[in-house]
Amino acid sequence: MNDPLAKPRESCGVVGAWGPATPALRTMMISLQHRGQQSAGIAACHDTGIVCRTGSGRVTEVFPDARPRVLRDAHGAVGHVRYATSGADGPEDGSAQPILLDGWADPVCLAHNGTLVNTGPARAKLGIPAGATDTAVLGRLLTAAMEQRGVTLSDALHTVLPRITGAYSLVLTDGRRLYGVRDPQAFRPLCLGRLDDTWLLASESAAVAAVGGTFVRELEAGEVVEIGAAGFRSSRLDVPGARRASCLFEHVYFARADSRIDGRSVYEARYAAGRALVRHAPPPPGADVVVAVPDTARVAADGYAWQAGLPSVQGLLRHEGVGRSFITAAPAGRAAAVRQKLSVVPAAVEGRSVVLVDDSLVRGTTMTAVVAMLREAGVRAVHLRIASPPHRWPCFYGIDTGRGDALVGARVAPDRLAAHLGCDSAGFLPLDALLGAVGGATDSYCTACLDGRFPTAVEFPDGALLQRQP
Ligand code: SF4
Numbered sequence: 001m002n003d004p005l006a007k008p009r010e011s012c013g014v015v016g017a018w019g020p021a022t023p024a025l026r027t028m029m030i031s032l033q034h035r036g037q038q039s040a041g042i043a044a045c046h047d048t049g050i051v052c053r054t055g056s057g058r059v060t061e062v063f064p065d066a067r068p069r070v071l072r073d074a075h076g077a078v079g080h081v082r083y084a085t086s087g088a089d090g091p092e093d094g095s096a097q098p099i100l101l102d103g104w105a106d107p108v109c110l111a112h113n114g115t116l117v118n119t120g121p122a123r124a125k126l127g128i129p130a131g132a133t134d135t136a137v138l139g140r141l142l143t144a145a146m147e148q149r150g151v152t153l154s155d156a157l158h159t160v161l162p163r164i165t166g167a168y169s170l171v172l173t174d175g176r177r178l179y180g181v182r183d184p185q186a187f188r189p190l191c192l193g194r195l196d197d198t199w200l201l202a203s204e205s206a207a208v209a210a211v212g213g214t215f216v217r218e219l220e221a222g223e224v225v226e227i228g229a230a231g232f233r234s235s236r237l238d239v240p241g242a243r244r245a246s247c248l249f250e251h252v253y254f255a256r257a258d259s260r261i262d263g264r265s266v267y268e269a270r271y272a273a274g275r276a277l278v279r280h281a282p283p284p285p286g287a288d289v290v291v292a293v294p295d296t297a298r299v300a301a302d303g304y305a306w307q308a309g310l311p312s313v314q315g316l317l318r319h320e321g322v323g324r325s326f327i328t329a330a331p332a333g334r335a336a337a338v339r340q341k342l343s344v345v346p347a348a349v350e351g352r353s354v355v356l357v358d359d360s361l362v363r364g365t366t367m368t369a370v371v372a373m374l375r376e377a378g379v380r381a382v383h384l385r386i387a388s389p390p391h392r393w394p395c396f397y398g399i400d401t402g403r404g405d406a407l408v409g410a411r412v413a414p415d416r417l418a419a420h421l422g423c424d425s426a427g428f429l430p431l432d433a434l435l436g437a438v439g440g441a442t443d444s445y446c447t448a449c450l451d452g453r454f455p456t457a458v459e460f461p462d463g464a465l466l467q468r469q470p
Helices: 022-031 120-126 134-145 153-163 205-210 248-254 266-280 298-308 331-341 365-376 414-421 431-438
Strands: 013-018 039-046 049-056 076-082 099-101 108-113 169-173 177-182 191-195 198-202 214-218 223-228 231-236 289-292 316-318 342-344 353-358 381-386 425-428
Touching (some): 022 205, 039 108, 108 134, 331 365
Parallel strands (some): 289 353
């Protein structure tokens, strides 16, 4: 395994609850279903111990009962929804989460969102197979740290995590306390909420809102929070010099539009990106309508239409029950999934010159299929506008955008992209304009997949090292 992209990567949804409203956890998981549909799991804390249940599929398939037995009378719980990337795809191979850590005096359950980039030495030292997830490696490291008498889970987190590099938002429980951890770069989101006397942790604020809770705040970069009978405690991992680098792609595509991430409304960021796109890639003369690629591009398309003074029409319909084609692993499967997932509304677009707005251009598979479908429906012209720059580098921090040679922006010169995708013109939002739309400090985001500026070193299993780009 000479390629860090060949190992299973995890960009998922994690949740936690501590208090009388713990059964609300299942609803929180459903609200994060867009972050992963391949498996779901709950570890619930009862007076008699921790019970962990995982299964393949969506939350409603794994836990069909609105009040699942595992959550009844639980005083705390950890939940996880997972999307399978290369390597592993379900609970049968041990990759579903939460995972129960073996060898503790008290059992511990761990749910992890993200991917680590320097686990090679730990895998070799502990004899962990190449196909095992980073979460399993992390679990083994924590277990080893706890073997010394008197070392608490909090101690183990503060000892082990500063030696780990990469993306990790964690929710853990030892049955007596609930822990939340965000890595020192804050790659993946994690926030804190309250529902009366119950503390909540969630990858996105939309999960807190889904149960009627109150958003408290996001965890800071490198923060560890501990919630238990003694109340709430916050501490920091000791990682000097770490640069904050939260994932820009969460704002562009991954997160829900009704979430807040990095102190910003995802909706506002996408709308502003759509408006800015008009300034950098205006509609051509004679354009009739704006059409969004549903669903994540809808907000950017609304911003584009408003700024351009064009009507926004629902020229493409998205059908429920089909997962994100982005998450579907094989290229042929993705192309087929697009035709299952989307259909054209001929009455909205036939004979018209369409400005087609999408949030991002990754492999190009979806876009090629969508443009072909619009042409088959009798569209006069298709002018593609993308509310971010094309992806040109792989992500090592958990988002499965594919290897460099799978990314159409890396393979095809910018002036040939329109012809390659089958459209009449193509325009993109430059990175500085995207950062301006998202807001906040421009150097506080990871932009590696767009500009090759990796915020950490990335270690390859054969010893090669991709240096951090300052
Ligand atoms: S490389 Fe791209 S997708 Fe990966 S964490 Fe950075 S911004 Fe997000």
